Amino acid sequence: MIQIENLHKKFGKNQVLSHLDLQIDEGGIFAVLGPNGSGKTTLIKSILGMVVPNKGNLKVLGTSIRKKWKYRQEIDYLPQIANFPGNLKVKELVRMIKDLRQKPSKEEELIKRFGLEPYLDKKLATLSGGTKQKVNIVLTFMFDSPLIILDEPTTGLDPASLLKLKELIMQEKDKGKTILITTHIMQFVEEMADEIVYLLEGNIYFKGTIHELMAKTGQNDFEHAIAAISTHTTDA
Amino acid sequence: MLKILKYSFYDLMRSRWSYVYFLFYLALGFVLLFLNHDLSKAVITLMNVIIILVPLISTIFGVMYFYNSKEFTELLLAQPLKRSSIFLGQYFGVAGSLTLSLVLGLGVPFMLYGLFRSDVIWDFSLLLVTGAFLTMIFTVLAFNIALANENKIKGFGYSVLMWLFLAVIYDGLFLLSLIIFEEYPLDSFSLAATTFNPIDLSRTLILLKLDISALLGYTGAVFKSYFGTDLGLFLSLGMLVLWTVLPIWLLTYKSKRKDF
Numbered sequence: 001m002i003q004i005e006n007l008h009k010k011f012g013k014n015q016v017l018s019h020l021d022l023q024i025d026e027g028g029i030f031a032v033l034g035p036n037g038s039g040k041t042t043l044i045k046s047i048l049g050m051v052v053p054n055k056g057n058l059k060v061l062g063t064s065i066r067k068k069w070k071y072r073q074e075i076d077y078l079p080q081i082a083n084f085p086g087n088l089k090v091k092e093l094v095r096m097i098k099d100l101r102q103k104p105s106k107e108e109e110l111i112k113r114f115g116l117e118p119y120l121d122k123k124l125a126t127l128s129g130g131t132k133q134k135v136n137i138v139l140t141f142m143f144d145s146p147l148i149i150l151d152e153p154t155t156g157l158d159p160a161s162l163l164k165l166k167e168l169i170m171q172e173k174d175k176g177k178t179i180l181i182t183t184h185i186m187q188f189v190e191e192m193a194d195e196i197v198y199l200l201e202g203n204i205y206f207k208g209t210i211h212e213l214m215a216k217t218g219q220n221d222f223e224h225a226i227a228a229i230s231t232h233t234t235d236a
Numbered sequence: 237m238l239k240i241l242k243y244s245f246y247d248l249m250r251s252r253w254s255y256v257y258f259l260f261y262l263a264l265g266f267v268l269l270f271l272n273h274d275l276s277k278a279v280i281t282l283m284n285v286i287i288i289l290v291p292l293i294s295t296i297f298g299v300m301y302f303y304n305s306k307e308f309t310e311l312l313l314a315q316p317l318k319r320s321s322i323f324l325g326q327y328f329g330v331a332g333s334l335t336l337s338l339v340l341g342l343g344v345p346f347m348l349y350g351l352f353r354s355d356v357i358w359d360f361s362l363l364l365v366t367g368a369f370l371t372m373i374f375t376v377l378a379f380n381i382a383l384a385n386e387n388k389i390k391g392f393g394y395s396v397l398m399w400l401f402l403a404v405i406y407d408g409l410f411l412l413s414l415i416i417f418e419e420y421p422l423d424s425f426s427l428a429a430t431t432f433n434p435i436d437l438s439r440t441l442i443l444l445k446l447d448i449s450a451l452l453g454y455t456g457a458v459f460k461s462y463f464g465t466d467l468g469l470f471l472s473l474g475m476l477v478l479w480t481v482l483p484i485w486l487l488t489y490k491s492k493r494k495d496f
Contacts, residue, residue, distance in 0.1 A: 011495070050313050051495040067492075072316040079314065083307035087247065096243060100315050 001026045001147060001178045002047060007056035009042055009202075016042045017202040020056070024180070024197075026146075029173055031189045032182045034199030035230060040182045041080060043199065044149055047180075048077055060147070073101065078140040080151040080182075086125030090116065090135055093124060097139055107142040113164055114138060130156040141168060148172060148179045154188055166192065186223045198229060205229065240312065240325025241332070248301070248333040257293060257334065261341025269349045275356045276446075279363060282342065283442050286367045287435055288403055291374040294334055295399045296392075298378030301330050303388050313496050320488040323379070327487065331375045335368045342367075362445050366438045369476045373434045374399070376483040383490055406433050423458050431472070434479045441472040 002024040009017040016039045024030055032040050045051040046058060049065055049072065058065050065071055084093060094107050111117060114134040119127060127135070133156045140148070150169075154162055169192060173179060183189060189196065189210075196213060198206040206213060206229060210222055217228040248254050264285065268278040305326060312322045342364065351357055378395045385391035410429050414422060430436045 045496070048314055050310075052493060069318050070316055072314065075314075077314040079310065084311065085247070085305065085308040087250070097311075097315070100239060100312070100317065 001061065002180075003057070003059040004047075005057040007043075007046060007058065008054045009039075009046065009051060010054055015202060017046070017053075020203055022197065022204055022207070024178060026178055027173075027176050028194040029169065029179045029181060029192050030195050030197055031193035032180060032197045032199065033189065033226065034205075038199040039202045040199055041151060044077075044151055044180065044182065047149065048072065048075065073103070074145050074147055076140045076143055076145045076148045078136055078148075078150045078153055080155070084124040084132065084135070086123060088124055089121055090124060090127075091120045093135070094139065094142070098142075101143060103143050105142040106144075107138055110138040110142055110168075113168070114161060128156075130158060130161070133157055134161060137165060137168075141172070146177055148177055150179065150181045152183055153181060154183060154185055186226060190222045198226075200229070237318075237321035237325045237328075240317070240322055241328045244305070244326045244329025245333055247305075248329060253297070254333050254337055257297075258337040258341045261338055262344060265342045265345030269345055275346075275349065275351070275354050276359065278346075279356055279359050280446065283363055283439070283446075286338075286363065286370070287439050287442075290338065290367050290370045291403060291435060292399050294331075294371045294374035295378045295395045297334060298330055298375040299382050299392055299395045301326070302379055302382035303391065310496055319491050323383075323487055323491045324484070327376060327379055327484070330379075331372045334371045334375065338367050338371060339364050359442075359446055363442060366442055366476070369480060370434065370438055372480045373476070373483070376480065376487055380483055380487050380490065383487065383494065402433050402435050407436065410436075426458055431475045434476065437472050437475055437479070441469065441476070444468050444472070 002022070004020060004022040007017050007020040007022075008015075020039075020043070022043075032043065034040050042051055046053050047060065047065075049069065060071050061074055063071065088096070094111075098105050098107070111120070114137065116131070116134055116138065119131060119135075124132065124135070133153075137153065140150070153165060153169075157165060166188075169179060169181075181189075181193065193210065195209055196206065197204060198213075206216070208216075210225075213229075214220060214222065214225045217225045219225040219228050264282070268281055269275075272278045272281070309322060309326070313319070346360060351360060377398060381395045381398065382391045385394065410426075413429075414426065417425075430440055
């Protein structure tokens with residue numbers, strides 16, 4: 001699904017990604033983890049073509065994405081901070097994104113699922129953070145694309161909506177889709193992820209299942225295992 | 237690109253500022269006509285206003301729009317759209333709505349006054365064409381500055397400085413150099429200096445068309461003696477097109493290489 005070879009990215013003097021190689025196979029939920037500033041968002045934005053890498057090869061669905069844009073038709077992306085043009089109504093935003101992508105969509109079902117009907121005629125600037133995130137989720141999941149990228153999907157959600165989001169992600173996974181998630185909530189990862197990609201200082205430090213991680217660190221609790229990786233490196 | 241243009245344009249058409257701009261020109265048109273009772277004099281006064289004000293408003297509007305639509309841009313960047321169409325669409329949306337406000341705002345009062353029955357219609361159209369060019373040029377310059385500066389305050393400062401330089405300081409430096417080097421032949425220098433500033437260029441263009449020798453000044457005289465009225469007109473129009481096209485190209489070039 002995604003092949004990354006020798007990816008480099010620098011912002012000014014700050015080397016964010018260096019010599020990064022990553023292979024993501026088709027199907028399943030992959031959690032991209034790592035401390036703050038480890039390059040998670042930069043990695044995701046490189047896959048999306050929003051960040052232009054200094055060096056390296058990036059392939060999505062078997063073709064190089066360099067200077068291409070049509071491949072984004074096959075990606076649904078949930079940005080980290082739900083910032084939308086404030087003077088648009090929710091309804092208009094949904095209609096606009098549909099118009100831009102020209103793909104069949106199932107927004108009605110999702111709007112019902114997250115209880116957004118009363119907000120459809122409200123302007124986005126007046127919505128609360130959690131409601132904006134729900135709109136964000138609707139916009140992401142309303143298309144049927146083989147690759148879904150979620151950057152901090154749980155931000156601002158109440159417990160009931162979080163459950164609905166988890167259900168939704170599981171449903172999409174069962175359809176055989178590839179889902180990339182970044183989050184800092186370990187419980188969420190433990191529950192959802194099939195595989196973990198742990199980023200540290202701009203490189204892949206660990207890639208494998210949760211069990212492999214626990215075996216490697218000698219911990220029997222996932223949260224401690226993750227903490228153990230981070231401390232391991234500070235000792236080294 | 238056309239879809240982005242449509243959304244940016246609608247977005248702006250709903251914004252208060254487009255109407256403020258439109259009403260300002262509407263009021264200006266009416267006031268000038270009723271105070272002057274003379275179409276050709278009104279056209280000259282308008283020229284002076286347009287040449288200073290249109291660049292200022294386009295610059296500020298362009299920078300403000302670019303920074304305000306940051307979220308919209310980021311949303312679009314993750315969609316299957318070409319980068320150049322995102323930025324060009326937004327740019328033409330802004331430049332288009334500003335031009336529309338200008339043309340309608342000035343056109344309506346003049347039409348009501350009986351423009352079609354008078355012989356200044358060509359002068360007036362040229363004025364509007366120049367205004368449209370200045371809008372396009374200064375909006376794209378502002379977009380370029382905003383794209384290069386993440387920091388809003390800096391971007392805003394640089395673009396206002398750019399306007400100040402081209403509208404005021406440039407002329408001062410130009411005059412000063414004419415005085416300092418008055419013993420040398422300055423024809424080609426003043427020609428070049430005029431073409432390197434879109435505001436001077438527009439002024440020369442309009443004055444050439446209006447054919448008012450008293451107002452032509454040194455540059456105008458040089459322009460006229462070199463090219464005659466028609467060639468001078470075409471040449472300066474061509475330069476205005478270059479002034480529009482080159483920064484637009486720069487905008488697409490830079491936008492393709494930027495990280496978001």
